[in-house]
Amino acid sequence: MAADARAVVAHHFDSPDQQREAASLGMWVFLVTEVMFFGGLFLAYVVYRGSFPHAFAAASRELDIVLGTTNTALLLASSLTMALAVRAAQLGRRLPLVVFLALTMALGSVFLGIKMYEYHHKFVEGLFPGAAFRFSGPEAPHAEMFFCLYFAMTGLHALHMVIGLGVLAVMLVLGARGRFGPLYHNPVECAGLYWHFVDIVWIFLFPLLYLVGRHA
Amino acid sequence: MHGIMMIFFFLIPSIPAVLGNFLIPIMVGARDLAFPRLNLFSWYLFNIAGLFTIWALVHGGVDTGWTFYTPYSTRYSNTHVIATALGIFIAGFSSILTGLNFVVTIHRMRAPGLGWFRLPLFVWSLYATSLIFILGTPVLAITLLLLAAERVFRIGIFDPSLGGDPLLFQHLFWFYSHPAVYIMVLPAMGVVSEIVPAFARKKIFGYRFIAYASVALAVLGFLVWAHHMFVAGMSIYAATVFSALSMLVAVPSAVKVFNWTATLYQGSISWDTPMLYALGFIGLFTMGGLTGVMLATLGIDVHVHDTYFIIAHFHYIMVGGAIMGYLGGLHYWWPKITGKLYPRFWSRISAMVIFIGFNVTFFPQFILGYLGMPRRYHAYPPEFQVLNVMSSAGATILGVGYLIPLIYFIWSMRYGRHASSNPWGVVGLEWETTSPPPTENFETPPVVTRGPYEYSRPEEVADGR
Numbered sequence: 281m282a283a284d285a286r287a288v289v290a291h292h293f294d295s296p297d298q299q300r301e302a303a304s305l306g307m308w309v310f311l312v313t314e315v316m317f318f319g320g321l322f323l324a325y326v327v328y329r330g331s332f333p334h335a336f337a338a339a340s341r342e343l344d345i346v347l348g349t350t351n352t353a354l355l356l357a358s359s360l361t362m363a364l365a366v367r368a369a370q371l372g373r374r375l376p377l378v379v380f381l382a383l384t385m386a387l388g389s390v391f392l393g394i395k396m397y398e399y400h401h402k403f404v405e406g407l408f409p410g411a412a413f414r415f416s417g418p419e420a421p422h423a424e425m426f427f428c429l430y431f432a433m434t435g436l437h438a439l440h441m442v443i444g445l446g447v448l449a450v451m452l453v454l455g456a457r458g459r460f461g462p463l464y465h466n467p468v469e470c471a472g473l474y475w476h477f478v479d480i481v482w483i484f485l486f487p488l489l490y491l492v493g494r495h496a
Numbered sequence: 497m498h499g500i501m502m503i504f505f506f507l508i509p510s511i512p513a514v515l516g517n518f519l520i521p522i523m524v525g526a527r528d529l530a531f532p533r534l535n536l537f538s539w540y541l542f543n544i545a546g547l548f549t550i551w552a553l554v555h556g557g558v559d560t561g562w563t564f565y566t567p568y569s570t571r572y573s574n575t576h577v578i579a580t581a582l583g584i585f586i587a588g589f590s591s592i593l594t595g596l597n598f599v600v601t602i603h604r605m606r607a608p609g610l611g612w613f614r615l616p617l618f619v620w621s622l623y624a625t626s627l628i629f630i631l632g633t634p635v636l637a638i639t640l641l642l643l644a645a646e647r648v649f650r651i652g653i654f655d656p657s658l659g660g661d662p663l664l665f666q667h668l669f670w671f672y673s674h675p676a677v678y679i680m681v682l683p684a685m686g687v688v689s690e691i692v693p694a695f696a697r698k699k700i701f702g703y704r705f706i707a708y709a710s711v712a713l714a715v716l717g718f719l720v721w722a723h724h725m726f727v728a729g730m731s732i733y734a735a736t737v738f739s740a741l742s743m744l745v746a747v748p749s750a751v752k753v754f755n756w757t758a759t760l761y762q763g764s765i766s767w768d769t770p771m772l773y774a775l776g777f778i779g780l781f782t783m784g785g786l787t788g789v790m791l792a793t794l795g796i797d798v799h800v801h802d803t804y805f806i807i808a809h810f811h812y813i814m815v816g817g818a819i820m821g822y823l824g825g826l827h828y829w830w831p832k833i834t835g836k837l838y839p840r841f842w843s844r845i846s847a848m849v850i851f852i853g854f855n856v857t858f859f860p861q862f863i864l865g866y867l868g869m870p871r872r873y874h875a876y877p878p879e880f881q882v883l884n885v886m887s888s889a890g891a892t893i894l895g896v897g898y899l900i901p902l903i904y905f906i907w908s909m910r911y912g913r914h915a916s917s918n919p920w921g922v923v924g925l926e927w928e929t930t931s932p933p934p935t936e937n938f939e940t941p942p943v944v945t946r947g948p949y950e951y952s953r954p955e956e957v958a959d960g961r
Contacts, residue, residue, distance in 0.1 A: 291527070291528075291936075292526065292527040292528035292529075292530075292532065292605075292936070298604060298605075301604055302530040302531075302600050302604040302605070305599075305600050305603060305604060306530065306531060306534075306596055306597075306600045309596045309599055309600065309630055310592075310596060312630055312631070313592050313596070313630050313631075313633070313634045314634070316630075316631055316632075316634035316635050317634035317635070317637055317638050318638070319634075319635065319638075320634075320635050320638035320639055320642070320668055321638060321642070323664075323668070324642070324653050324664060324668075327661065327664055328659065328660075328661075331659065331661075332659055409649075409650060409651050409652065409658075410649070410650040410651075411650075421657060421658045421659055422658065422659045424652075424658050425652070425653075425655075425658040425659050425660060428651045428652055428653055428655075428658065429653065431651060432642065432645060432651055432653065436641075
C-alpha cells in the first residue's frame, strides 16, 4: 500500500489526500474562471435582450426547438454516464470506466453532430451574421445581433465540448491501461467536473436562446 | 504600445512571477507550488504572448492604445489589433494559471502549524492579487475574443449598426482593467509589508488590518471600474455611485499606509537599500493615492479628464508604487535568490537617483495637467515649455537610476560576495534555509510555532533561527 502511494504522489506533496485535494481545488478555481469567461457573453446577451425584446423573440423562433431539446437530453444523459465513469475510476473498475467514458464521448459527439447540422441549416438560410445575412421581418439588424450572440455563445460552448472530448479520450486511454484506482483518480474526477460544467453552460444557453420569448 | 508592454508584460507579471513563484512556496513552508508543471506552462504561454506582441510592435505597432475601444479597434484601425489582442489573450491565460497555482498552494500546501494569521503579509497580498487574476482576467479574455470575432468574422457584438453598444465594451474592458491596477500595486504593498518590519526591527503594527485591507482592496477594486468612463456618456446616477465607491478605495489603502508608519514609530531603523525603496513607495503611493481621491470626485475628473494630471496620477501608483515595490523586493530577496551580495553603496545611490528622477519626471505633469495640457499630443503651447523640459530631464535621471541596478546585479552574480542564509538578520521562513535554497526549499520540512515578524525575541533572531 505504502509503495503504491509513493508511486502516484508527486514529489512535492506529502500524501495522496493532499494531492487529490489540491487537484480538485485547482479544478474548481479553474471553473470559476470559466464562469467569468462565459459571464461576459451572458452579460452582453442580457443587455441586448433587454434593449431589443421583439427582435430577439422573432429571431429566437428561427431556431429548431426539436433539435435543441434533443441536444439537451443528450448532454444530460452524458452527465450521468460521466458521473458513473468517475465512480468506476474511484473503485478501480477498469471495464465499467472504459465503457462509461466511451458512452460519454459518444453522446457528446452526437450533440456536436446535431449542432453542426443546425449551423449548416442557418448558413443555408442566410442567418449567419455578415454580408449574406437575410432576415425577413422588422428590426433585421437587431435580429442579426441575436444571431451574433447565438453563434458566439454556442460556438464557444461547442469549442469547450471539443476540448472535453479530447480530455476524455486521454482518460479513456489511461483508464484502459489501468492507471486509475482508489489511490489515484483525480484526473478522471477533474475531467468529470469540467464535463459537468460544460453541460451546465448548455442548461443556461438552451432556455435563453431557444425558449425565452418564443411565444411572445 | 508603451501601455500594452508595460501593463501586460511588465507590471502585472513582475512581482507575482519573479518574486511570488520563488517566495510563496518557501513562505508557506512547501517544497514547491501545488502545480509545478502548470507553472512552467504559464511561463511558456507568457513568452509566446510576448512574441505575438513584439511581432505587432516590429510590424508597425497598434494605434488603439491599450484600451482597444470599439468601434475604432473593430472597424477603422489598420494596425495589428488582432496580433496584439491575441498576445494579451495568451498572457491572460498565463496570469490565470499563476493565480490558480497561488490560491491552491496557499490553501493546501501550508506547513504544519502555519495558520492563516501566521502567514507573512506578502502571502496575503498575493492571495488577494490571485483572486483578481482569477475573477478579472477571464472577462478581459472574452472581451478581446469578441473584439477579434467582430474584426475578423463580423460577428458584431459591439457594432452600432446592429444596435451594439460601444459602452458595453468599455464596461467589460474596465471590469478587468481597473482591478488590474490592484494586481499591479497589491504585490508591491506585500513587499513593503515585509521590508518595513524587517528594517525597523519591530513587529508589524496592525497585522490583521493589513491582511484584511489586501482582501478589501481586491473586492472594492471590482466595484469601481466605471470611474474610467465618467465622460463616456453613461448615466449620471451610475457615475455618482461609482464616484462614491471609488473614494472607498482610499480606506484600505490608508489603513496600510498608517500601519506602516506606525510600525516605523520607535523602531530601530536601518537605512539599507530595500528600506529606501519601501519608504519611497510609502511617500509616492500616498501622493498617487490622494490624487486618486481627487480624480474619483466627479467634478474634478471631468475637468482634468485625459490630461497630464491622469498620467501623473497613475505613474505615481504604477512607477512610484509598483516599480519601487518591485525593486525593493528584488534588493531584499536578491541575496536569497542568487546567494550573492550586491554593492551596498551603489544600490543606495541608485535608490535615491530613482526617487529624485521619478519626482522630477512626474511632478511637473500634475501641474501641466491641472493647467489643461491634454495627453496624447506631442505639441504644446510655449508657456508649458519649462515643465515639459523638466519632465524629460527627469526621465533621463530616472533611466540612469534604472541602469545602475542592472549593472550591479549582473556584476554581483559573478563577483559578489557569498550571502549567508540570513544576511539582513531578520525573521521569516525564507531566511531559515540556505541562500540560494535547495531544490525542495528546505533540508527538513519546517514546523511553524509562531507568527511572522516576532522581533520581540532578539535572542532567536541573533541565532538565525
